[in-house]
Amino acid sequence: MILIEVHLEILKNLLPGAVPTIQLTILGAMLAFVLSFMGGLGRLSRFAVVRGLAGFIVEFFRGTSLLVQLFWLFYVLPFMGIRLESGMVGLLALGLNYGAYGSEVVRSAVLSVPKGQHEAGIALNMTAFQRMRYIIIPQAFRTMIPSFGNLLIELLKGTALVSLVTIPEMTFEALVMRTSDAAHTLEIFTWLLLIYFAIAYPLTMLMRWVERRYSLGRL
Amino acid sequence: MIWDWQYAFEILPRLLKVAHVTITATLGAFVVAMILGLVLAFARRSTNRLLSGVTYFVVEFIRSTPPFVQLFFLFFVMPQFGITMGALMTGILGLGIHYSTFLSEVYRAGIDSVDKGQWEAATALNFTSRQKWVHIILPQAIRPIIPVMGNYLITLFKETPMLLGITVVEMLSQAQIIGSQSFRYTEPITMVGIFFLILSYGASLLVKRIELRMDINRR
Amino acid sequence: MSNIQSTERPHTEAPIEGKDPIVRFKNISKSFGDLQVLNGVDFDLYPGERVAIIGPSGSGKTTMARLLMTLEEPTDGFIEVDGRQLWHKEVNGNFKKADEKHLHEVRGDIGMVFQHFHLFPHMTVLKNLMEAPIKVKGMSKAKAREEALAMLEKVGMAGFADQYPARLSGGQQQRVAIARALVMHPKVMLFDEPTSALDPETVGEVLEVIKEIAKDREMAMLLITHEMSFARDIADRIAFFDEGKIQEEGPPSQLLNEPKTERLGEFLHRFGIDGKGHNV
Numbered sequence: 001m002i003l004i005e006v007h008l009e010i011l012k013n014l015l016p017g018a019v020p021t022i023q024l025t026i027l028g029a030m031l032a033f034v035l036s037f038m039g040g041l042g043r044l045s046r047f048a049v050v051r052g053l054a055g056f057i058v059e060f061f062r063g064t065s066l067l068v069q070l071f072w073l074f075y076v077l078p079f080m081g082i083r084l085e086s087g088m089v090g091l092l093a094l095g096l097n098y099g100a101y102g103s104e105v106v107r108s109a110v111l112s113v114p115k116g117q118h119e120a121g122i123a124l125n126m127t128a129f130q131r132m133r134y135i136i137i138p139q140a141f142r143t144m145i146p147s148f149g150n151l152l153i154e155l156l157k158g159t160a161l162v163s164l165v166t167i168p169e170m171t172f173e174a175l176v177m178r179t180s181d182a183a184h185t186l187e188i189f190t191w192l193l194l195i196y197f198a199i200a201y202p203l204t205m206l207m208r209w210v211e212r213r214y215s216l217g218r219l
Numbered sequence: 220m221i222w223d224w225q226y227a228f229e230i231l232p233r234l235l236k237v238a239h240v241t242i243t244a245t246l247g248a249f250v251v252a253m254i255l256g257l258v259l260a261f262a263r264r265s266t267n268r269l270l271s272g273v274t275y276f277v278v279e280f281i282r283s284t285p286p287f288v289q290l291f292f293l294f295f296v297m298p299q300f301g302i303t304m305g306a307l308m309t310g311i312l313g314l315g316i317h318y319s320t321f322l323s324e325v326y327r328a329g330i331d332s333v334d335k336g337q338w339e340a341a342t343a344l345n346f347t348s349r350q351k352w353v354h355i356i357l358p359q360a361i362r363p364i365i366p367v368m369g370n371y372l373i374t375l376f377k378e379t380p381m382l383l384g385i386t387v388v389e390m391l392s393q394a395q396i397i398g399s400q401s402f403r404y405t406e407p408i409t410m411v412g413i414f415f416l417i418l419s420y421g422a423s424l425l426v427k428r429i430e431l432r433m434d435i436n437r438r
Numbered sequence: 439m440s441n442i443q444s445t446e447r448p449h450t451e452a453p454i455e456g457k458d459p460i461v462r463f464k465n466i467s468k469s470f471g472d473l474q475v476l477n478g479v480d481f482d483l484y485p486g487e488r489v490a491i492i493g494p495s496g497s498g499k500t501t502m503a504r505l506l507m508t509l510e511e512p513t514d515g516f517i518e519v520d521g522r523q524l525w526h527k528e529v530n531g532n533f534k535k536a537d538e539k540h541l542h543e544v545r546g547d548i549g550m551v552f553q554h555f556h557l558f559p560h561m562t563v564l565k566n567l568m569e570a571p572i573k574v575k576g577m578s579k580a581k582a583r584e585e586a587l588a589m590l591e592k593v594g595m596a597g598f599a600d601q602y603p604a605r606l607s608g609g610q611q612q613r614v615a616i617a618r619a620l621v622m623h624p625k626v627m628l629f630d631e632p633t634s635a636l637d638p639e640t641v642g643e644v645l646e647v648i649k650e651i652a653k654d655r656e657m658a659m660l661l662i663t664h665e666m667s668f669a670r671d672i673a674d675r676i677a678f679f680d681e682g683k684i685q686e687e688g689p690p691s692q693l694l695n696e697p698k699t700e701r702l703g704e705f706l707h708r709f710g711i712d713g714k715g716h717n718v
Contacts, residue, residue, distance in 0.1 A: 063415060063416040064377075064412040065377040065391075065415045066377070067380040068411055068412045069412070071391060153282075157285040159285075160287040163287075164384065182295075185296055185299065189292040189296060190292075193280075193284045196285060204283065334556070337556060337558065340558070342508060343507050343548070343550040343619070344619075345574045345622070346573060350573050355558060
């Protein structure tokens with residue numbers, strides 16, 4: 001016998017947890033977005049030192065697994081005298097990790113712009129900055145959108161992991177609820193998955209819409 | 220002192236002792252993903268609209284909700300239906316299912332990349348449907364997707380630490396245990412990070428080489 | 439270009455007398471959505487006969503070959519191959535739509551050479567020729583190899599047996615594709631504009647190969663082509679296709695020299711052939 005009250009009770013407990021989940025997703029995405037451009041353009045810098053450094057940092061955060069980074073920030077930083085709020089730890093880990101993935105998106109998109117566009121910019125006597133800002137990036141941005149869309153969903157999925165460092169987001173709430181109400185495990189986790197999907201699906205649609213908008217009137 | 224070399228060497232064997240769990244989880248889940256992904260790809264291509272539609276929804280749902288939550292779902296809910304399996308097996312199954320949705324899309328892209336004329340030539344030579352797949356289409360479809368699959372294997376590898384959520388003692392979990400015993404987290408967690416960095420970066424270099432070789436016109 | 443009327447015709451005996459057609463199109467129609475490509479085509483092809491189909495692009499001539507090769511399904515009508523229904527199956531006197539098993543049985547009589555060759559890029563030239571005889575006909579490897587090499591010899595490609603298709607020129611690829619179709623020994627061979635995708639300098643070598651294999655009358659040939667003088671040389675009969683129908687057919691000399699319909703006259707004129715079969 002499935003009682004409607006059971007479901008309402010579950011939703012009452014889970015939905016408040018959706019707020020930190022969405023916050024982490026949005027703020028994490030913003031941080032990752034900025035870092036993507038820093039990392040991606042850094043790897044294409046004229047200066048070998050910048051290239052090398054950006055390359056090392058990007059490969060480091062791509063290579064070491066999100067959860068390991070999360071644990072490192074959570075367990076190790078305090079030993080170095082840096083105490084961060086757990087929410088900050090989650091945000092930082094998500095931003096750094098997905099920023100590193102995003103760097104590769106930015107880098108390959110910039111590289112995909114035909115060389116002739118650079119040359120046309122030079123022929124118009126633009127500075128390197130002007131060429132990047134007004135010629136290359138506007139064209140590259142369009143190719144970045146689908147990949148950024150995928151990364152956004154990955155980031156949303158990644159927020160579930162921060163429950164492990166005691167951030168009271170949705171998955172955390174579900175695990176707490178289960179310990180006191182094991183009989184409704186199926187219902188709890190089904191609702192949890194459905195809410196994640198309810199967040200992810202509009203995000204996917206949104207990114208597709210952005211993609212279409214940016215393709216309007218272009219090739 | 221932030222880093223204690225002696226301590227690091229002391230705990231290294233304990234960390235490496237569970238390296239095989241991480242590797243087993245990675246390879247096991249990838250095998251599940253490869254097989255199930257093929258099933259999903261064919262189901263999606265089916266001329267049966269219902270089967271194809273349901274598959275589309277299932278794939279969208281699984282790939283846009285967190286694998287971490289899916290693991291809990293399997294881990295807690297399966298026993299309620301009388302299915303019991305060890306935590307590692309559950310983890311392999313869970314990650315395998317999650318990544319099968321990605322691989323199914325990769326397969327589809329690979330199959331779609333084979334020129335339509337290949338199907339027609341195979342029909343003209345009177346190959347059976349099965350022979351067309353086995354001898355003509357799949358050998359051509361697999362070639363371009365090998366690097367993509369390699370990258371998914373690396374991504375999957377980096378996801379395995381989340382298995383600690385369902386009590387699998389893999390490397391990160393072992394590091395956490397060691398840390399809690401001695402209250403020194405810096406060395407074990409950093410070492411796990413380096414382990415992941417070395418393997419995943421090394422593997423990504425390998426994939427890049429394979430990609431280059433695939434790119435050059437054959438032989 | 440040479441005077442079309444004066445080119446030699448290697449064979450003159452009429453193969454038709456007293457024989458049943460190997461291929462028969464009965465009132466065949468085909469449409470893609472709203473677009474009617476074939477509009478009630480009746481057409482017979484006799485064993486050993488060589489028929490060229492000419493006509494403007496988009497007239498449906500390629501579709502005819504594709505229906506016969508079972509690459510497309512007709513919207514209406516019947517196709518018979520050697521007395522058997524191709525797209526239908528007779529069950530208790532009723533015609534039912536053929537299943538894959540039936541198609542597989544009948545399709546073995548047909549071979550096809552494509553405009554874009556469609557060699558299998560992951561196999562060597564030799565393997566391209568051996569794969570179907572082994573897998574489809576169950577031939578032994580040794581026998582398949584022997585036949586494949588002999589056939590490569592015939593199309594002048596024996597020296598390329600171990601190469602991959604990507605390394606070959608278009609003309610070479612097409613010669614291999616012809617050999618690949620030939621080793622299956624079809625009763626009817628379809629050539630779908632076999633030289634249209636080729637560089638001008640390699641067209642000749644492919645036409646030579648087709649002429650060569652046309653010499654023995656083992657199989658019927660249906661040639662869709664834009665090469666008028668070639669059609670004139672090789673065909674026993676030419677059919678002019680336009681607007682989804684055969685508008686006119688007959689021996690090359692008659693069809694090219696004295697077109698009955700205005701359409702054909704105009705079409706030939708565009709190819710630089712006047713109403714008397716002479717270049718203008």
